[in-house]
Amino acid sequence: MSSHAESGDGVEGIPADRDRAPAEPGTSDRDSSDGGQTAREARSPERGRLELPRGFRSFVTAAGLREQGSDVSVLAISPGAGHASSAAVFTQSLFAGASVVISREIAGRGDARAMVTVAKNANVATGEVGLENARELRELAARVAGVEPEQVLVASTGVIGRRYPMDLLRAAFAGMGDGADGADGADAWAIAEAMMTTDTHPKTAEAQVPGSDARIVGIAKGVGMVEPNMATMIAVICTDAQVPAETLDSGFRSVVDRTFNALSVDTDTSTSDTAVILASGEAGEVEREAFEEALGAVCLDLTKQLARDGEGASKLLTVSVTGARDDEQAKRVAKAVLNSPLVKTAVHGADPNWGRVAMAIGKLGRAGGPDQDIDPEKVRIVFGDLETYPRFAGEAELAELTRIMAADTVEIGVELGVADGPGAGAATVYGCDLTREYIAINADYTT
Numbered sequence: 001m002s003s004h005a006e007s008g009d010g011v012e013g014i015p016a017d018r019d020r021a022p023a024e025p026g027t028s029d030r031d032s033s034d035g036g037q038t039a040r041e042a043r044s045p046e047r048g049r050l051e052l053p054r055g056f057r058s059f060v061t062a063a064g065l066r067e068q069g070s071d072v073s074v075l076a077i078s079p080g081a082g083h084a085s086s087a088a089v090f091t092q093s094l095f096a097g098a099s100v101v102i103s104r105e106i107a108g109r110g111d112a113r114a115m116v117t118v119a120k121n122a123n124v125a126t127g128e129v130g131l132e133n134a135r136e137l138r139e140l141a142a143r144v145a146g147v148e149p150e151q152v153l154v155a156s157t158g159v160i161g162r163r164y165p166m167d168l169l170r171a172a173f174a175g176m177g178d179g180a181d182g183a184d185g186a187d188a189w190a191i192a193e194a195m196m197t198t199d200t201h202p203k204t205a206e207a208q209v210p211g212s213d214a215r216i217v218g219i220a221k222g223v224g225m226v227e228p229n230m231a232t233m234i235a236v237i238c239t240d241a242q243v244p245a246e247t248l249d250s251g252f253r254s255v256v257d258r259t260f261n262a263l264s265v266d267t268d269t270s271t272s273d274t275a276v277i278l279a280s281g282e283a284g285e286v287e288r289e290a291f292e293e294a295l296g297a298v299c300l301d302l303t304k305q306l307a308r309d310g311e312g313a314s315k316l317l318t319v320s321v322t323g324a325r326d327d328e329q330a331k332r333v334a335k336a337v338l339n340s341p342l343v344k345t346a347v348h349g350a351d352p353n354w355g356r357v358a359m360a361i362g363k364l365g366r367a368g369g370p371d372q373d374i375d376p377e378k379v380r381i382v383f384g385d386l387e388t389y390p391r392f393a394g395e396a397e398l399a400e401l402t403r404i405m406a407a408d409t410v411e412i413g414v415e416l417g418v419a420d421g422p423g424a425g426a427a428t429v430y431g432c433d434l435t436r437e438y439i440a441i442n443a444d445y446t447t
Contacts, residue, residue, distance in 0.1 A: 042207040042218075042297035050188040050204050053215045053240035055081040055280025059144055060186040060194045063172035065120040065158075065165065070194035072172055073186070075219075075236055075278065076114035076145035083242045083281025086112035087249040088153060089256050091273035097124035098134035099154040100272060106150050110245025113151040115236050115276050116141035117195050119221075120158040121165070124271045133164040140173040155234045155274040157197055157221065188217050188238075195221040195234060198311055198441060205301035210290040214241035214283035218298040222273075222306055235260060235275040235302060241291055242281035251292045252277050259299035262331070262429040263307055264339055307430040312437030316409045316430070317347050323416040324425030325373060330416070331427035332371065336360045337412060338431045347410050348433035352401035354388035357381050357412060378417025383410070 052058060052075075059074040077084045088107040090100045099118075106112060116137060123130050134154055142149040156164075192202030205218045222233030243251075256275055277295075308316040319338045324330035337343055340360040346353045358381065364371040381389040384404045386397065393401065404410065410433075419425065 042205045042294075042301035048189065050206060050217060052188055053217055053238055053280065053283070055084075055240050055282035056238050056278075057145070058186040058188075058191055059176050060190045061172045061176055063118075063165075063168045065118070065168065070190065071119045072117070072169070073191045073194040074114060074116045074141050074145055074176075075191055075238060076147060077278055077280045079146045081113075081280040081282055084113055085110050085243055085245040085248050085279045085281070086153075086277065087245065087252040088112070088274065088276040089253060090275075091271060093271045093273075095125060095160075095271045097122050097156055097160075097272045098126060098130040099123060099156040100274060101131065102134050102138065103153040103155070103274065107153065110249060111151060112153050112276070112278065113147045114141060114145040115153045115155060115278065117155045117157070117191075117234060117236070118164070118169070119156075119195055119197055121156060121162055122158045122160050122272050123156045123162075123164050124160040126161070126163045130163060133166055136166065137164065137169060140169065144173060144176045153274070153276055155236075155272070155276070157195065157234055157272055160271060188219050191236075192219045192221065195219065197221065200309055203302055203305040203309070205298045205305070207294040207297045209239075209241055209283075209286045209294045212241070212283060212286045212290070214239060214286050214291070216241070216291075216294050216298050218302050220302040220306055233260065233263070233273045233275075233306065235299070237275075237277040237295065237298065238280070239277070239291075239295075240280045240283040241286045242284050243279050243286070243288075243291060247288060248277060248279055251288070251295065255292060255296045255299050258427075259296065259303045262334075262427065263303050264335060264429065264431045303430050307432050310432035310438075311441045312435040312439075313432035314408070314435055315347055315433045317344065317412070317432055318409070318428060318430050319412045319414070320426070320428040321414045321416060322424065322426045323418055323420060324427070325418045326425040327427055328425070329371060329418070330425040331429065333361055333364060333374075333414060333416065334427050334429040336364055337414065338429045341434055343412075344431070344434035347405055348435050350402050350405040352393075352398040352405060354381060354383065354393065354401060357414070358389060361414065373418050374416055375418075380413075380415040380417070382413040382415075 055078050057076050057078050060070045061072050062070045063072045065071040090104055138152045138154050139149045142152045188204045189202055192204050199221050203220045207216050216239040218237045220235040260275055319334045321330040321334040337357055337360040342356040343360055346356050383401055386400055
């Protein structure tokens with residue numbers, strides 16, 4: 001079964017079945033009482049259609065890689081778009097998958113016009129055969145999208161060490177037809193469903209670029225093996241704004257660094273992480289700062305959705321660090337707190353053991369490390385608006401801390417006191433608690 005769509009054609013979509021029971025979609029920080037939206041308030045739509053920006057077409061199909069539902073998608077810029085551009089960032093893993101290897105070869109040119117995604121099979125550590133299969137997949141997708149193979153980026157997600165079932169993929173693409181057939185049916189939500197592995201729901205977000213009618217729509221997946229460092233995380237962003245390739249690349253990298261690269265579920269960087277942005281240019285030129293503001297809002301919304309839906313997660317955990325020597329130190333300290341299993345389990349159990357945050361900061365003081373300038377006497381730790389250090393936390397404060405940690409969103413703040421003023425470093429990172437279900441999911445992932 002396959003479905004296709006040209007953005008704006010108004011044809012009803014064909015929702016794909018998931019391989020896990022759905023949970024409620026992530027919500028954004030948008031005030032629901034506001035009829036409009038600003039770039040800082042990207043919208044996470046409820047289940048249903050989310051139309052792609054102008055100048056895009058999409059294809060979704062069920063190749064049989066999962067028991068039911070779609071598992072292959074193609075998102076492409078329409079052939080008639082004359083001002084298209086692209087940018088992409090990839091995992092830094094030494095074991096990068098074949099899809100990453102062949103996509104890196106072309107991403108730097110900024111002229112990609114399509115992205116094909118395969119779920120339930122990572123095609124990693126599969127040798128030369130894996131590379132050949134990835135290149136063939138790119139050719140199959142190019143025929144469907146109506147573009148050249150060298151204009152197609154490839155993303156894969158799933159189990160490592162297994163080759164693509166090429167017979168299934170060939171048959172699935174044969175059923176899609178080719179670029180001359182047009183498209184009808186698949187929207188951003190359908191693409192998000194087709195990308196899922198252990199995600200419990202599709203993740204999409206959208207925003208309008210201030211001062212224009214250009215839209216940005218984001219799609220993402222990945223709730224385990226997630227600590228991007230570029231992003232199993234895959235994100236594709238599409239926009240009808242006209243943005244030069246070099247500008248798109250620099251802006252995208254900046255946004256990715258403070259959103260997707262500020263995400264950690266389990267500290268494990270995937271071999272397949274990919275984040276791509278495709279711009280059709282159909283809405284015309286936009287103001288650069290306004291575009292990057294809207295892009296940042298969409299990527300941050302997706303980042304929070306990914307964190308909240310971390311494998312087995314029951315809570316969203318954010319850690320903000322201020323007063324650092326520079327942003328790099330702030331992010332390093334924030335990640336140390338966020339990634340601590342003891343902090344994550346305390347958050348899960350609403351255990352008011354704030355000392356675990358102090359522990360996580362303190363372990364960065366190893367001899368010869370870059371954080372010898374952190375002085376515990378100058379550090380301040382807060383949960384929500386409750387200070388737990390250096391102010392003494394008595395029984396009343398611990399009871400209040402338990403209440404704060406029982407919420408479905410827990411915010412931890414750390415003031416390092418290393419620097420102050422406008423030049424001080426700061427960072428916020430996003431993750432989740434650590435639960436028994438995370439162990440259950442990953443203890444028998446392939447069995």
